[in-house]
Amino acid sequence: MTVTDAELDTLSTSHDIIAIGAAADDERRRRHGARTTFVRVADVDAAPGAPTATPASAGEIRIVGTPLTREAAIARVREVVAAAGNTPVSAFSLADLERIAAAEQVPLRTFLEELKLAGLELVAQAPFDQLRDARLAIEEVNIAGLGLARLTIDKLPTADVPALYRQIAALQHDTGVIKTFAPLPRSVNPAVPTTGYDDVRRIALARLFITNIPSIQVDWSLYGPKLAQVALTVGADDLDSVSPIDEVPEGRRRAPLEEIRRNIAAAALEPVERDGRFDAR
Amino acid sequence: MTIQQIADKVRSGGRVDAEQALRLYREAPTPLLGQLADQIRARKHPEGIVTYIIDRNVNYTNVCVARCAFCAFYRPVGSSEGYVLGFDELFRKIDETIAVGGVQLLLQGGHNPDLPIEWYEDLFKAIKARYPEFRLHALSPPEVIHLSRLSQQPVSAVLDRLIAAGMDSVPGGGAEILVDRVRKLLHCYGKASADEWLDVMRQAHRKGLRTTATMMYGTVETEEERIEHLMRLRSLQDETGGFTAFIAWSYQPEHTELAGQEATGVDYLRTLALSRIVLDNFPSLQASWVTQGGKVGQLSLAYGANDMGSVMIEENVVRAAGASYCMDEVEIVRNIEDAGFIAKRRNMHYEVLGDPIFREREVPRMLELAKARDEGDDSVPAELLNYPARSRAGKALRVVQS
Ligand code: SF4
Numbered sequence: 001m002t003v004t005d006a007e008l009d010t011l012s013t014s015h016d017i018i019a020i021g022a023a024a025d026d027e028r029r030r031r032h033g034a035r036t037t038f039v040r041v042a043d044v045d046a047a048p049g050a051p052t053a054t055p056a057s058a059g060e061i062r063i064v065g066t067p068l069t070r071e072a073a074i075a076r077v078r079e080v081v082a083a084a085g086n087t088p089v090s091a092f093s094l095a096d097l098e099r100i101a102a103a104e105q106v107p108l109r110t111f112l113e114e115l116k117l118a119g120l121e122l123v124a125q126a127p128f129d130q131l132r133d134a135r136l137a138i139e140e141v142n143i144a145g146l147g148l149a150r151l152t153i154d155k156l157p158t159a160d161v162p163a164l165y166r167q168i169a170a171l172q173h174d175t176g177v178i179k180t181f182a183p184l185p186r187s188v189n190p191a192v193p194t195t196g197y198d199d200v201r202r203i204a205l206a207r208l209f210i211t212n213i214p215s216i217q218v219d220w221s222l223y224g225p226k227l228a229q230v231a232l233t234v235g236a237d238d239l240d241s242v243s244p245i246d247e248v249p250e251g252r253r254r255a256p257l258e259e260i261r262r263n264i265a266a267a268a269l270e271p272v273e274r275d276g277r278f279d280a281r
Numbered sequence: 282m283t284i285q286q287i288a289d290k291v292r293s294g295g296r297v298d299a300e301q302a303l304r305l306y307r308e309a310p311t312p313l314l315g316q317l318a319d320q321i322r323a324r325k326h327p328e329g330i331v332t333y334i335i336d337r338n339v340n341y342t343n344v345c346v347a348r349c350a351f352c353a354f355y356r357p358v359g360s361s362e363g364y365v366l367g368f369d370e371l372f373r374k375i376d377e378t379i380a381v382g383g384v385q386l387l388l389q390g391g392h393n394p395d396l397p398i399e400w401y402e403d404l405f406k407a408i409k410a411r412y413p414e415f416r417l418h419a420l421s422p423p424e425v426i427h428l429s430r431l432s433q434q435p436v437s438a439v440l441d442r443l444i445a446a447g448m449d450s451v452p453g454g455g456a457e458i459l460v461d462r463v464r465k466l467l468h469c470y471g472k473a474s475a476d477e478w479l480d481v482m483r484q485a486h487r488k489g490l491r492t493t494a495t496m497m498y499g500t501v502e503t504e505e506e507r508i509e510h511l512m513r514l515r516s517l518q519d520e521t522g523g524f525t526a527f528i529a530w531s532y533q534p535e536h537t538e539l540a541g542q543e544a545t546g547v548d549y550l551r552t553l554a555l556s557r558i559v560l561d562n563f564p565s566l567q568a569s570w571v572t573q574g575g576k577v578g579q580l581s582l583a584y585g586a587n588d589m590g591s592v593m594i595e596e597n598v599v600r601a602a603g604a605s606y607c608m609d610e611v612e613i614v615r616n617i618e619d620a621g622f623i624a625k626r627r628n629m630h631y632e633v634l635g636d637p638i639f640r641e642r643e644v645p646r647m648l649e650l651a652k653a654r655d656e657g658d659d660s661v662p663a664e665l666l667n668y669p670a671r672s673r674a675g676k677a678l679r680v681v682q683s
Contacts, residue, residue, distance in 0.1 A: 015621030018319065018583050022312035191648075195619045196576030197583075226546030226577045233311055233547060259542075266545040268311075 003208045008162045011208070017200045017234075024204035024235030031214070034270040036232055038220070038239035038260055041276075046092070048075045052083035057257075058244035060149070060276030062124050063091035070104050070111055073097070074118045081119030088276035090122035090149045091115070094137050095130035097123070108137060112144035122147040122276055126178075127154040127186070128168060138175045149276060150180040150217055150240065155187050156194065161202060165209045172212045179278060180238055181206060182217040184231075199227055200234050207235030220260065229263045238274075239264075284309050291317045291558055294324075302508045306555050311547060318554035318585030325564060326587045331617045332565075332627040335610060335638065336385040336418070337378040337594040340653050341366045341404075345391025347423065347472040351457070351500055353536035353602040355391050359674030364654055365393065367662025368407055374651075375412055378594055381645065382610070382638030384628055385416035387591065389454055392427040392472065395675030398442060400668045401428065405447035417447055418629050421454030422481035423472040431671070437484050444488060450629045451485045453493035453528065459513045460506045467500055467539065479517050486523025491630055494524050494563075498552055499532040499544035507552065511559040518562045525631050526565035526588060529556055530572040535603030546577045550584045557585025565631055570613075571599050574606045579616040588631070589613050595651040609647035610639055 003011070011020055042058035044050065046065030054061050061084050067073035073092065081089050097115075101108040112123075123141050126148055131137050141148050151171075157164045172178045183206040184199055194202075207216045217238040218231040228239060243256040264271040273281045282290075287301045288309070297305065305314065344363040345355035356363040366374075375386065386408075405417060420428075420443065429439045440448075456478055457469055464470035473481070482492050494514050498507050518524050529552050531544040544552075549569070557566050568586040570578025571593065578589070592610050599605075608616070614637045617624040626634040638644055666683055670676045 017580070018312050018315040022310075025312065192615075193575070195616055196578070196580040197620050199576060200580065224574070226549075226574055229546050230550070230577065230580065262542070263545050267547045 005162070005166070008165070008205065008209050012161045012201065012205055015197070017197055017204070020204045020208075021200055021234030024207040025233055027207050028216070028235050028237050032237045034268065035272050036237055036239070036264045036267075036269040037215070037272050037274040037278075037280075038242050038264070039274050039276060040242045040244040040257070041240065042244045044080055046073070046076055048072050048079065050076075052080050054084070054087070055244040055246070057246060058087055059274060059281055060122075061087050061089045062149075063089065064124070066096045067092065067100065070100050070106065070114070073100065074114050077115055077118040077120045088121045089119065090124040090276055091120055092124055093130070094123050094126040094141065094148075098132055098137055109140040109144055112140055112146055116145050120146060122149045124149050125152045126150070127152045128171070129157060130154050134171055135174050138171070138177060142175065142177045147277070148177060148179070150182050151178045151213070152182045153185045156185045156189075161205055162209070165206060169210045169212060172210070178213050180215040180217045180240075181210060181213045182219060182240065184218060184223060186219070186222065196227065196230070199223070200230065203231045203236050204234045225259065225263050229267050232264065232267050232269055284313070288313060288317055292320060296561055297558060299505075299508050299512050302511070302555060302559050303505060305558065306504055306508065306551065311551055314551055314554035314558070315584045318557035319583055321557050321561065322566070322585050322587050329622050330625050330633070331582060331587055331589060331620070331622040332625050332631060332633065333589040333592065333610075333613050333617070334385070334627050334629065335378070335381060335383040335592045335594075336387055337374055337383055338387045338591060338596050339366070339371065339374055340597045341371070341388060341390040342393040342396060343391050343597070343653070344393040344395070346394055347392045347427075347469065349457075349469040349472065350467050350539040351469075351497070351532055351534075351537050352598075353533070354598040358394060358672045361659070364659070365396065365662060365665060366653065367660070368404060368664055370654075370662070371404065371408070372411060374595070375408065375415060379412070379415070381592070381594065381647070382626070383592070383594065384414075384634070385418050385449070387452055388417060388419040389421055389424065389452060392424065394431065394672045395665075395668070395670035395678075397668050398428045398432045398434075398439065402442060402446040403664075403667075405443065409447035416449045416629055418450045418452050419443070419448050421452050422478045423455035423469075425451070425481050426473050426477055436481055440481075440484055440488055440490075444490065448490075450490055451482065451492040453482075453495040453524075456495045456510070457497045458500070458502045458506055459510045460502065463500070463502045463506055475513065479513060482523065483517060483521060486521035491523055491525045493526045493528060493567075495527070496529045496556070497532055498529060499548070500539060500541070508559070511556060515560055515562060518560070522562070524563055525629070526567050527556055527560050527563045528567040528569060528590065529553055530569040533572060533599055533602030533604050537602055546573060549573050549577060550580060553581055553586060554584040570608055571596060571606055572604055575608050575612065575616060578606075578608070579620055582617070582620045582622060588627070589617055592647075593650055594647065595653065597653045600650070600652070605650070607648060607650045610637060610644065611646060614639075
């Protein structure tokens with residue numbers, strides 16, 4: 001289904017979220033069927049010398065946090081990659097890398113190539129609203145031989161949803177390397193959180209309008225099982241940030257892997273675990 | 282009948298039987314269930330109003346002899362963590378409730394053998410004397426049955442005494458699943474069988490009280506038993522018309538003896554939508570944001586709910602089982618309006634009281650639900666001395682008190 005600009009404008013203000021969600025679900029099933037991917041991610045800190053041990057069950061090891069310098073970023077990637085075995089390592093926000101490169105007056109591409117040389121496979125996220133020049137930065141990731149784990153939105157956009165999604169579709173048109181877009185903002189004012197209607201509308205419209213990005217993603221740990229599961233029924237097909245720790249934590253009754261499989265199945269979908277390279281495990 | 286034929290029947294205002302309900306529940310796509318439920322909501326509430334109530338959910342005691350396997354809230358008789366709230370504590374809670382525009386207490390608690398019916402009567406009378414306009418939505422059917430057994434009086438007489446003391450309406454708690462096989466497995470058959478629960482409601486309705494009805498799903502019941510629960514409620518509503526609203530919530534497993542897993546968010550929306558379809562004689566359906574969180578709570582408004590429930594102010598039972606969501610009036614209204622509805626305050630009879638109170642006057646924001654008692658407060662109310670205890674532990678406590 002292709003949604004026209006006029007339809008997108010109308011849908012973005014509609015309160016009929018069941019109709020919007022159903023249309024997005026049709027589109028998602030046309031592309032992916034019932035297949036729903038998820039990736040178990042082990043986070044490690046960006047500070048050099050921080051622990052590098054991660055559970056063997058992780059499908060992606062992600063270096064999180066902001067490195068202080070270019071040198072620190074490269075050193076940390078080397079450390080983590082050395083301990084990672086065959087598990088793909090992703091790291092950092094592209095916006096942070098842009099900033100560090102500018103501060104140290106080196107071309108972004110040089111910095112990215114250095115990270116690649118240190119063993120990095122993927123930049124963990126490209127926050128669209130924080131990048132100085134999203135098209136250029138994402139092209140440099142690609143030219144440096146790195147992958148991009150996901151395009152994200154950091155803050156609730158001030159621009160309306162249709163305008164934002166037009167920009168993102170245009171970005172993918174220009175770069176062609178974005179595999180996954182996570183449309184829900186990662187930083188939300190806790191005093192005024194997004195609503196369920198907001199989230200459903202954002203996900204469904206992303207699936208309906210951004211036809212050139214294969215996957216629409218939701219962050220399992222950030223948005224929680226209930227909303228993430230509902231998201232899978234209104235256009236999302238990929239879940240990020242599932243915990244790789246299999247023991248049942250204190251007070252909980254289900255291991256994360258079992259929990260995620262159960263939630264996907266309860267939404268009448270088929271769970272498929274993938275790794276950071278987007279390969280089924 | 283195909284799913285489409287059943288859907289057409291619902292669209293044209295027809296009533297589904299148990300078999301048709303089960304087929305919808307099992308086979309209908311979630312958006313179809315949502316659309317059908319939403320059409321019924323719109324038919325019953327064409328003005329686009331979504332209501333909520335400002336009240337306080339107070340649990341007067343956590344001491345309970347029923348020991349339901351799914352409950353993380355109760356403490357056994359004699360437990361050092363057991364409590365009974367004093368009249369003065371309850372008055373303070375009412376003062377706080379009135380300050381934020383509240384109109385009633387939802388008053389429920391454990392089956393405490395050391396609180397005779399006179400304690401309840403005195404409490405209700407004292408509240409009504411101090412706050413004549415304030416409403417008491419009090420004592421679910423199993424509590425009424427407990428008082429009936431404790432006082433050796435029939436349910437009807439207990440209800441008469443409680444009504445005379447000031448009880449205004451009966452909350453629909455303790456229904457769980459109204460199928461005795463399930464109730465036995467959950468260790469809640471003893472507190473009230475399915476028939477006993479329904480009979481308390483029948484008698485309350487006949488005495489002119491309005492009540493709500495609930496369903497706690499997601500423990501050991503089958504899908505057929507969920508439908509049976511809804512059918513039993515529908516039959517009683519056909520008979521009495523006394524139910525104002527229905528509230529479904531998912532079993533919260535943490536820290537309970539039964540353990541297990543919580544039903545998912547999609548399960549909740551499907552169950553809510555099916556309830557709206559089956560309970561065609563119930564005027565209102567509440568969203569259970571307290572178990573589902575604000576987001577799925579708001580999405581409930583697209584799946585048949587026309588009421589956002591209570592601002593609550595305080596909550597102890599669901600919190601004990603691991604869920605702790607909070608929405609004050611500002612947040613509830615924001616969610617209602619964001620979904621395209623008009624937000625109105627109501628009372629327990631679902632009569633509209635007015636616009637949001639915070640738009641009329643300044644009301645403090647509430648970012649966390651209060652608890653029954655502050656941590657470490659193990660005080661024993663002085664007035665308990667006036668009431669004979671039945672348990673050994675209760676008797677010992679009275680001696681210490683005196
Ligand atoms: S659910 Fe009510 S009756 Fe059952 S154990 Fe808990 S407090 Fe007691």
